Amino acid sequence: MTYLIFGNIAVWLGIGGYLFYLSTIQKRLSLKIRQLEVSADEQ
């Protein structure tokens, strides 16, 4: 039973970790786009 719980935790941590990685990339991209928009407006 313990191994089953560990297996479950591993799967959800793995998927969750990857989604978190994607969300940090998305945040960085959004920030970059916003900076580009601001610099384009200034020009």
Place this chain on the structure above:
Amino acid sequence: MSDNSIMVRSIPALAVMGAAGLIIAQYFIWIYAPVEATMGIMQKIFYFHLPMAWWGLICFFVVFCASLVFLISKNPFMDRLSQAAAEMGLLYSALALATGSLWARAAWNTWWTWDPRLSTTLVMWFIYAGYLALRQSIDNPQKMRAVSAVLGVVAFLNVPLVFLSARMWRSIHPAVFGSKGGGLEPEMMTTVLVCIVAWGILTSGILFYRLRQLDIKDRVKNLFIF
């Protein structure tokens, strides 16, 4: 890849359907599927392990096809598809190895054994980890795309070996869907199919989302190049 493309528009629907599918899969795993006589409740790890392993292999097949098409067409979309699928495949095969190791501990009393199926899977994992590392290590985008496409095609040579290893060589790893129809009870078969479909829908959603992200990243990069 425009924001109005079918892929982008289908991301929210796939995410909702995938999540709903996984909730339904929980009912099948914990309530519908019978407890296996020999291993007991521990056998239920199989319902996570098998979809992870299969979708990992399918993702690597996508890497192979996209790399091959890229070498012919030089379409950057195919390169992005290869990267997204390789990331998902690497994650899924890592999870298949982790859940398999836990299953092995309960079934074989060891965390790891150099069985043909396990060994070829580990080799495959390292090859695709190398593939993703290679993509990060080449600065020139054209060169990176060409080199990774070649590796994406060559790396796939190991994938059929992983699939067939349990049938070709003397392996202690069970071949669930064997040539004689496998040894699964109908309820277990239904449950595993529900899990495969649910993970498949979620995988498509995440893959499309990552593709869109890589597309935006490339477009932002191109603004600085030109």
